[in-house]
Amino acid sequence: MATYAEMQQIFDDIRGDFRYDHELNGCLNCGICTATCPSAQFYDYSPREIVQLLWTENVEQIYDAMQEKIWACAQCMTCAARCPFKNSPGGLVAIMREVAIKHEMQSAKDVLRPFGRVMLKLITTGNQLSPDMIQPDHFPDWGPNIQKVEGDLRILRKAIPVKTLQTVETAWEVSLKTSVEMYTIWEMTGVLKSLELMDENLFDVIEDFIDEKREDYEEWLEEQEEDDD
Amino acid sequence: MSQDTVLVVGAGPSGLTAAANVAAAGYKAVMVEKEDVLGGAPIISGYAKLVPSGEWAKDAIGRMVTRVEDDANVTIHKEARVAKLEGEAGNFTATLSNGDTVNAGAVVLATGFTHFDSINKPEWGFGTFEDVLTTTQMEQMVTAGKIACPSDGRVPERVCILLCVGSRDRQIGREWCSKICCTVSANLAMEIKELSPETDVFIYYMDIRTYGLYEDKFYWKSQEEFKTKFVKARIAEVTASGDGRLLVKGEDTLVKRPIVIPFDIVVHAIGMDPNADNPEISQVFGVGLEKHGFIERAEHYTNTCGTTRKGIYSCGAAYGPETIDDSIAQGAAAAGRAIGDLHALVQKAS
Numbered sequence: 001m002a003t004y005a006e007m008q009q010i011f012d013d014i015r016g017d018f019r020y021d022h023e024l025n026g027c028l029n030c031g032i033c034t035a036t037c038p039s040a041q042f043y044d045y046s047p048r049e050i051v052q053l054l055w056t057e058n059v060e061q062i063y064d065a066m067q068e069k070i071w072a073c074a075q076c077m078t079c080a081a082r083c084p085f086k087n088s089p090g091g092l093v094a095i096m097r098e099v100a101i102k103h104e105m106q107s108a109k110d111v112l113r114p115f116g117r118v119m120l121k122l123i124t125t126g127n128q129l130s131p132d133m134i135q136p137d138h139f140p141d142w143g144p145n146i147q148k149v150e151g152d153l154r155i156l157r158k159a160i161p162v163k164t165l166q167t168v169e170t171a172w173e174v175s176l177k178t179s180v181e182m183y184t185i186w187e188m189t190g191v192l193k194s195l196e197l198m199d200e201n202l203f204d205v206i207e208d209f210i211d212e213k214r215e216d217y218e219e220w221l222e223e224q225e226e227d228d229d
Numbered sequence: 230m231s232q233d234t235v236l237v238v239g240a241g242p243s244g245l246t247a248a249a250n251v252a253a254a255g256y257k258a259v260m261v262e263k264e265d266v267l268g269g270a271p272i273i274s275g276y277a278k279l280v281p282s283g284e285w286a287k288d289a290i291g292r293m294v295t296r297v298e299d300d301a302n303v304t305i306h307k308e309a310r311v312a313k314l315e316g317e318a319g320n321f322t323a324t325l326s327n328g329d330t331v332n333a334g335a336v337v338l339a340t341g342f343t344h345f346d347s348i349n350k351p352e353w354g355f356g357t358f359e360d361v362l363t364t365t366q367m368e369q370m371v372t373a374g375k376i377a378c379p380s381d382g383r384v385p386e387r388v389c390i391l392l393c394v395g396s397r398d399r400q401i402g403r404e405w406c407s408k409i410c411c412t413v414s415a416n417l418a419m420e421i422k423e424l425s426p427e428t429d430v431f432i433y434y435m436d437i438r439t440y441g442l443y444e445d446k447f448y449w450k451s452q453e454e455f456k457t458k459f460v461k462a463r464i465a466e467v468t469a470s471g472d473g474r475l476l477v478k479g480e481d482t483l484v485k486r487p488i489v490i491p492f493d494i495v496v497h498a499i500g501m502d503p504n505a506d507n508p509e510i511s512q513v514f515g516v517g518l519e520k521h522g523f524i525e526r527a528e529h530y531t532n533t534c535g536t537t538r539k540g541i542y543s544c545g546a547a548y549g550p551e552t553i554d555d556s557i558a559q560g561a562a563a564a565g566r567a568i569g570d571l572h573a574l575v576q577k578a579s
Contacts (some may be wrong), residue, residue: 028397030435030463031480040480040487048480082352082465084435086399 006103007063013099014054014062014092023091027051033079033089045072047079047089054092062096070096071111101194109198116202119195123206126174126182130167131157180217183210231332232575233257235567236323237339238311238510241269242553243545244339245293246560247567251337252302254568259331260297260305261323263506267294267305269341270546271553277371277420279553280412281446285372306331314514318540319574334574335540335567338524339560340510342501342546345395345403353391353497354467360475361467361495364390364410367417376425378493380473385493388421389431389477390414391464396500396550397435405521407500408550411438414498415447418457431458431492433479462488467495501550516541523549534563542566 002010014020033047034040040047050070053061073093080088100108122128131153153168164172186192196203235251237244240262248258264273268290271279276286297303306325313324314336323331347355347363354361359380362370370376378385392414396407411434418430437459439448451457462479470476474491481488503522504510511518517525517537524547527535534542544563545556 028435028463029461029482031461031482032463032465034480034482034485035462035478035487036465037487046480046485048482049485082400084393084398084400084463 002063004059007059010066010099010103011057011059011062013102014095017095017099019091019095023088023095024051024054025085025087027055027087028085030084032082032084033087036078036082037073038076038078039072039074043069043072045069047073047093050092050096051087051089066096066100066105067107070100071107098194101197104197112198116199119202120206123183123186124209125170126179127171130170132168176213176217176220180214183214231320231322232334232571234259234331234333235564235571236261236311236321236331236333236336238336239269239339239341239547240264240267240294240297240305241339241341241545241556242271242290242293243341243547243551243556243560243563244269244337245290245297246557247337247339247544247564248297248303249293249300250561250564251568252297252300254564256302256568256571258297258300258303259333260303261309261311261325261331262305262307263310265308267297267307270344274344274365275369275372276365277368278416280409280416281443281554311513319571321540334571335542336514337534337560337563337567338510338514338516338536338541338543338547339545339563340504340506340524340543340547342503342523342550343505345407345499345502347394347497347499349401350394350398350497352466353394353464354475354495355497358467358469358475358495360385360493361497363394363497363499364413364417365499367421367494367496371417371420371424374424376421376428383493384425385428387429387431387492388494388496389433389490389492390418390496390498392432392434392498393463394497394499395502403500403502403521405500405550406438408438409552410498410500412443412447414496415439415443415451415457417496418451419447419455422455422457429456429458431460431490433460433462433464433477435461435463501546504547514538514541516543519549521549523547534559534566540570 031048037047039045050065053065070093073090075090075094077090079090118128121130157166157168160166167173195206234257237248237258237260240260244260245267248260251258266272271286271290278284279286279289282289306327306329310326311323312326315322319334321333321336323333325331344365347353360378376385377383392410395403396405396410414432418432421428421430437448461482464477464479466478468476470491474493475495476489477492477495478489507518507522515538519525524543525537526548527537534544536543542563544559545551
């Protein structure tokens with residue numbers, strides 16, 4: 001459990017975000033955000049509650065909401081499209097999540113751990129998901145429909161009439177140049193820094209991989225120059 | 230010689246009052262109304278009983294129409310607009326769309342408002358489902374004397390009224406409160422229950438603003454005597470259920486959970502937009518509009534009912550959402566300003 005001073009610091013970091021005043025104008029307490037929220041239908045999550053906690057500066061309850069509730073948001077932003085005051089509850093949740101990561105909150109680590117596999121896939125292939133990840137054991141929430149994707153994936157993918165999609169280890173093919181550009185973006189936007197705070201082991205693996213890919217790219221560039229000569 | 234004449238544009242509650250008061254003071258009023266009937270929104274949109282008098286609109290506003298029609302000092306041009314205005318305070322010349330010319334020393338813009346068009350909030354089902362109506366349509370149903378679903382004529386078990394449709398909504402650029410809808414809706418709920426006792430009425434609100442004396446006469450009375458249910462929730466969507474009813478999705482913010490409730494009729498309590506003609510009115514009369522698009526009010530304390538142009542006055546819903554009673558009071562005030570200023574001009578000249 002955090003001290004009050006720590007919770008206050010977490011709130012100050014949220015409020016200090018440059019997007020905060022843009023996402024939160026006030027609140028008429030009308031509830032249209034929660035009414036329209038798909039996550040509120042299934043989880044103990046209410047965008048109006050998040051907005052109210054922030055607007056009333058309830059630092060203890062904000063800290064509490066960051067343990068579990070804010071991770072239920074699907075970031076669909078329907079709340080932002082509906083709010084008559086043009087608040088963005090989903091945008092506020094995004095800020096809260098980033099602050100949770102910055103403070104290395106255990107809740108963030110617990111929630112994000114299962115996504116390590118997706119992260120690794122994303123960094124190494126440029127794809128979030130690939131056909132070979134879709135196995136019945138990994139997607140229990142899909143229910144019996146998962147059976148439809150069982151079978152010889154390679155044959156199934158061949159049926160797609162687009163050449164770049166006829167892969168199994170990646171959803172589509174990503175060029176080396178695009179990958180290297182993505183690494184730069186993730187570095188400059190702090191994504192890799194966040195990853196380091198959340199999962200140091202995964203960060204090390206990914207960092208090594210990135211270094212390797214960059215070397216590959218440099219070599220490829222040199223080869224191109226030699227060819228030109 | 231035009232310093233004995235006031236041009237009144239618009240023949241709704243405020244314009245009818247302005248013209249009658251100008252004439253009563255011994256001046257001449259020339260009314261220009263774009264529609265073919267006098268009375269403004271309450272007559273053209275077929276309002277039922279008015280707030281707070283409880284009188285039928287056609288009777289109450291009808292008396293105002295008869296008053297100007299019977300007054301020899303009031304000239305009326307129907308189905309006409311002011312196409313051009315030349316001159317200055319004390320000596321204006323207006324050219325009408327019917328070719329007539331009016332010389333007047335002052336102009337009163339009683340040009341009113343336009344009802345919000347619910348098509349602009351498609352998620353609330355107006356234009357998609359037959360049983361989604363506006364308050365003006367529901368008032369017409371009350372005036373006709375029978376509450377029934379337009380889709381199949383059945384008597385509705387449950388009717389809900391959604392407040393703030395086209396009001397207090399930054400998403401669609403309506404940042405104002407339309408002022409009258411809370412009270413009108415509480416009144417409408419009572420009228421529905423009176424005509425159809427087996428129908429239950431629910432009102433979904435963000436805040437209830439039955440201000441002043443409307444609190445007990447409408448908000449409390451609709452609950453105590455007519456069992457109207459008020460739910461604090463802004464509705465997210467109106468959809469259809471399989472059995473021909475409407476589904477209303479909201480959050481009951483006091484119970485704090487999302488809810489989906491079936492209704493037979495959904496009524497939009499539509500707000501008051503600036504008159505759709507205001508850009509044209511602004512150009513023809515050379516008056517400014519405030520940031521929402523209503524007529525810009527001059528300094529209020531000593532230039533009451535003024536606009537940004539000398540000799541041109543305004544009143545009622547042209548300035549912003551307004552009640553009928555206050556529009557009438559402002560119409561009288563604008564007439565007072567107009568003839569007072571004309572009188573001063575004549576004094577100065579002699």
